[in-house]
Amino acid sequence: MSPSAETASGDDVEVPNNKSRVTVVGSGNWGSVAAKLIASNTLKLSSFHDEVRMWVFEEVLPSGEKLSEVINQTNENVKYLPGIKLGRNVVAVPDLEHAVRDANMLVFVAPHQLMEGLCRRLVGKIRADAEAISLIKGMEVKMEGPCMISTLITEQLGINCCVLMGANIANEIAVEKFSEATVGYRENKEIAEKWVRLFSTPYFMVSACQDVEGVELCGTLKNVVAIAAGFVDGLEMGNNTKARQSAAIMRMGLREMKAFSQLLFSSVKDSTFFESCGVADLITTCLGGRNRKCADAFARNGGKKSFDELEAEILQGQKLQGVLTAKEVYEVLRHRGWLELFPLFRTVHEICIGRLPPTAIVEYSQS
Ligand SMILES: NC(=O)c1ccc[n+]([C@@H]2O[C@H](COP(=O)([O-])OP(=O)(O)OC[C@H]3O[C@@H](n4cnc5c(N)ncnc54)[C@H](O)[C@@H]3O)[C@@H](O)[C@H]2O)c1
Ligand SMILES: O=P(O)(O)OC[C@H](O)CO
Numbered sequence: 001m002s003p004s005a006e007t008a009s010g011d012d013v014e015v016p017n018n019k020s021r022v023t024v025v026g027s028g029n030w031g032s033v034a035a036k037l038i039a040s041n042t043l044k045l046s047s048f049h050d051e052v053r054m055w056v057f058e059e060v061l062p063s064g065e066k067l068s069e070v071i072n073q074t075n076e077n078v079k080y081l082p083g084i085k086l087g088r089n090v091v092a093v094p095d096l097e098h099a100v101r102d103a104n105m106l107v108f109v110a111p112h113q114l115m116e117g118l119c120r121r122l123v124g125k126i127r128a129d130a131e132a133i134s135l136i137k138g139m140e141v142k143m144e145g146p147c148m149i150s151t152l153i154t155e156q157l158g159i160n161c162c163v164l165m166g167a168n169i170a171n172e173i174a175v176e177k178f179s180e181a182t183v184g185y186r187e188n189k190e191i192a193e194k195w196v197r198l199f200s201t202p203y204f205m206v207s208a209c210q211d212v213e214g215v216e217l218c219g220t221l222k223n224v225v226a227i228a229a230g231f232v233d234g235l236e237m238g239n240n241t242k243a244r245q246s247a248a249i250m251r252m253g254l255r256e257m258k259a260f261s262q263l264l265f266s267s268v269k270d271s272t273f274f275e276s277c278g279v280a281d282l283i284t285t286c287l288g289g290r291n292r293k294c295a296d297a298f299a300r301n302g303g304k305k306s307f308d309e310l311e312a313e314i315l316q317g318q319k320l321q322g323v324l325t326a327k328e329v330y331e332v333l334r335h336r337g338w339l340e341l342f343p344l345f346r347t348v349h350e351i352c353i354g355r356l357p358p359t360a361i362v363e364y365s366q367s
Pocket of ligand 1: 028030110114136318319
């Protein structure tokens, strides 16, 4: 289908029955890049409808214009991914119900703390045969215990949900720098392979791994370790000391990620930690991610500016995941009596809430 004024406004189009239709639920930094990747492939793969709808949480820009309208006029997400053309077959849709209508492949990519509310709004609004994938790094903690975002989607919407995690700094993939990712799936390998085809490009190499919890926990927990790495970076230390401390944080972080994941789900495989979603994402995020950056600023300020303030100042509307995840992990540890087993995770949360100073990360990593 060639784009037309009619489809660019998000109006309904005739969908041939045998073609899959994709909607991206989310349009932040990674959401926009995901839409770009997918849209480049739907044009090439005959089993997919060309058009990719991207749900936009509507906001009014300083110019007075609506974000979704500007995206459709310029083909750029000027707020969350400026300077990058998304592909003319990406259509921004501010109405959530309209965005998901007709789609049988739903890509969820919103900050994890918003997912419960979003799922509630989608109940009864999606196709019964829809398949989902979550690109979201984070989890929910409920009375009954931790709940991964893919499980939340499956439980609330009654659909199967794979995950895609990896060493994926969105701004770099947007300019087509090489990166890899892992699709985690539960049982249906065919569906996982369909997702792999939808995301793969010469610069974005995707492979499938039958360990949905392991893949998702890697993506979730590395954000807590990235906060610890940021604290180390923000402290006044010589470069050599800093490098040694960062390496120690990553090593200990990986150990806690694996132990925590396998205590929660005995099915989590050792090998998953060697996929892109594991050690590769851990290193990438500890060196170049937003969690690292904000934690660095927090330590430089001696903990005097809150993470909320720093997030607003530094990320300009983008959302941090690691601070909230550290709190969620801490709650699980406390409930289960595991606090002593996870000193790094515990220390990160205690620094984030001001119970310990940022320097505590060094004392911990030297012990
Ligand atoms: N950015 C990356 O490099 C990257 C890479 C891999 C994975 N991820 C993960 O992807 C997920 C989404 O991150 P992102 O980078 O696409 O988003 P982001 O942090 O760049 O943007 C925040 C998004 O939340 C939306 N939003 C704000 N308030 C809202 C509300 N009340 N209701 C609904 N939406 C609201 C904003 O419109 C925006 O689209 C996160 O779990 C993140 O960890 C991000
Ligand atoms: O920028 P961060 O810290 O949210 O991390 C981004 C991605 O998860 C890296 O894979």
